[in-house]
Amino acid sequence: MNALQTKMAEINKKFKADIINVGTDIIKVAKIPFSSPMANYMTYGGIPVGKITEFYGGEGGGKTTSALDIVGNAQKKFQQVYDDEIASIESEIEVLQEKDTKDAKNKITKLQDKLADLEESGPKQVVYIDAEQTLDVQWAQLIGVDTESMILVRPQEQTAEEILQIAIDLIATGNVGLCILDSIPMLVSQNILKESLEKKSYGGISQALTTFCSKVTPHLVQNQCAFIGINQVREDISSMYNTESTPGGKMWKHACALRIRCKKDTYLDSNNGELSSKAENPAGNRVTLEIRKTKVCKPDRRLGYYTLNYTTGIDVLNDSIQLALQYNLIYKGGSWFSILDENSEIKQKDGSPLKFQGIAKLINFLRENEDEKQDLLKRLEACTNE
Numbered sequence: 001m002n003a004l005q006t007k008m009a010e011i012n013k014k015f016k017a018d019i020i021n022v023g024t025d026i027i028k029v030a031k032i033p034f035s036s037p038m039a040n041y042m043t044y045g046g047i048p049v050g051k052i053t054e055f056y057g058g059e060g061g062g063k064t065t066s067a068l069d070i071v072g073n074a075q076k077k078f079q080q081v082y083d084d085e086i087a088s089i090e091s092e093i094e095v096l097q098e099k100d101t102k103d104a105k106n107k108i109t110k111l112q113d114k115l116a117d118l119e120e121s122g123p124k125q126v127v128y129i130d131a132e133q134t135l136d137v138q139w140a141q142l143i144g145v146d147t148e149s150m151i152l153v154r155p156q157e158q159t160a161e162e163i164l165q166i167a168i169d170l171i172a173t174g175n176v177g178l179c180i181l182d183s184i185p186m187l188v189s190q191n192i193l194k195e196s197l198e199k200k201s202y203g204g205i206s207q208a209l210t211t212f213c214s215k216v217t218p219h220l221v222q223n224q225c226a227f228i229g230i231n232q233v234r235e236d237i238s239s240m241y242n243t244e245s246t247p248g249g250k251m252w253k254h255a256c257a258l259r260i261r262c263k264k265d266t267y268l269d270s271n272n273g274e275l276s277s278k279a280e281n282p283a284g285n286r287v288t289l290e291i292r293k294t295k296v297c298k299p300d301r302r303l304g305y306y307t308l309n310y311t312t313g314i315d316v317l318n319d320s321i322q323l324a325l326q327y328n329l330i331y332k333g334g335s336w337f338s339i340l341d342e343n344s345e346i347k348q349k350d351g352s353p354l355k356f357q358g359i360a361k362l363i364n365f366l367r368e369n370e371d372e373k374q375d376l377l378k379r380l381e382a383c384t385n386e
Contacts, residue, residue: 017222029296032074032178032226034066035144036306037380038319041326042289043258044297046070047228049177050221051257051296052213056231056246061262062287062308063230064135065143067180069314070228071126072144074178082123089115124177124225127170129153129163131186142313151176160187160205164212167227171216174223183230184209185247206249213255229256259293265305271360272307272318284309317363317373320380327383329376330362337362339372 001009008020033046040046047053047070055063093111096104128135128150137147151170155163164187170176187205220227229252236245246253253259267275267282275282286305307315321337324330331338331346339354339362341347347354349372356362366373 030224032070032077034306035069035073035314035316036319037316037323037377038304039066039289039306040381041323041383042291042301042304043260043294044301046073047226048257048296049224049226052217052220052227052229052255053258053260054229054231054246054252054256055260055262056233057262058233058264061264063262064182065139065308066260066262066287066289067182067228067230068140068143068145070226071128071140071150071178071180072146074126074226075146075149078124078126078177082118085118086115089118121175125149125151125175127151127153127167127176127179129155129167129179129181131155131163131181132183135182144313157193159190159193160208161190161211163187164208164216168212168216168219171219171223171225171227176223176225178226178228180228181230183232184252185232204247204249206251209248210251213251217255253293256293257295258291261290261292263288263290268307268309272315283311284315316377317366318359320366320376321359321362323380323383324376327380329379329383339376 011020012018029051030049031043031045031047032049033040034043055066057063089111093108093115096108096111126149130152133154135152140147153163153166158166163181167179167181171179184205187208189205189208192204216227219225229248231246231248233244233246236243265286265288267277267279268284268286269275269279270283272284285308287308288303288305291299291302307318309315321330325332328344329340331340335357337356337359338346349369354365354372356365366376
């Protein structure tokens with residue numbers, strides 16, 4: 001061991017963590033996926049764990065809906081990870097019980113203690129800070145959120161500094177896997193909250209967010225927790241080109257590993273047909289997603305959308321078909337849609353080709369045939385993460 005390796009070992013021992021490593025293969029960013037395959041395609045698998053993500057845009061643009069979609073999928077992922085860890089420990093204990101040795105008994109004792117601690121802590125939780133006081137529980141449940149197990153924080157008269165400190169304290173426990181702040185412009189800094197409306201103030205919440213970003217980042221990495229900040233847009237009156245700006249200051253933008261702009265797009269009918277902007281009873285709309293910044297994947301997939309139905313939530317099947325067309329998993333010829341196999345030939349089921357006239361018939365087939373649906377989604381997932 002040379003002098004450099006010795007010093008590295010001393011530093012890691014001093015801080016009780018492997019803060020110095022050799023190689024870059026240790027940087028593996030996990031993702032929490034969207035429900036929409038199109039959104040996962042754009043982000044190479046979803047939002048990053050251990051990083052800060054920002055959803056921002058105009059009113060009704062789909063920011064909160066996108067965040068709630070991530071919440072629902074995070075809860076499922078955390079439960080699955082927890083169940084797998086429990087099953088793995090129990091399986092290891094069963095194997096060791098077959099060995100009647102002292103070493104095996106000692107290992108069993110340690111594993112039983114680990115199992116007890118894991119069962120006591122349970123799966124990782126989701127924290128939702130509703131600073132706007134506007135969370136619609138029914139809509140959240142429609143999107144797929146288990147509202148009964150979600151930790152909801154509804155500030156009363158707390159300052160921005162106090163609210164952000166609450167977020168840090170909860171994340172630091174290690175039991176939180178996702179924290180959402182809805183929304184940044186609703187935070188009021190300490191030096192403004194107690195002042196009258198007549199008094200001019202400057203800086204806003206920028207200073208509080210600057211300190212927050214610096215303090216929360218190591219906690220996010222250490223505890224493998226994702227953070228989503230929902231933000232709004234403002235017109236930059238200082239610019240002659242009417243460019244947009246977002247509250248929070250420059251430090252917040254620099255701290256975000258992923259920034260996604262959400263925008264309400266075309267209204268849709270029940271069959272996902274486009275409607276005019278003056279439609280009286282739309283069944284849904286497209287939510288346009290634009291990747292404005294990414295430090296966790298290639299920036300080559302900048303613009304896309306997902307389909308939102310006001311009755312059923314995110315239309316996974318419609319988005320899957322649109323994305324499958326890009327990857328040649330489905331072939332479209334005129335009004336006909338054909339599901340292709342690994343050899344780019346039309347798949348057969350019970351001796352009949354999987355060929356359908358119109359996208360509605362294809363969607364109905366996939367809804368009625370869960371095996372074909374899951375096969376298509378699995379192949380799409382493999383494609384989007386490449």
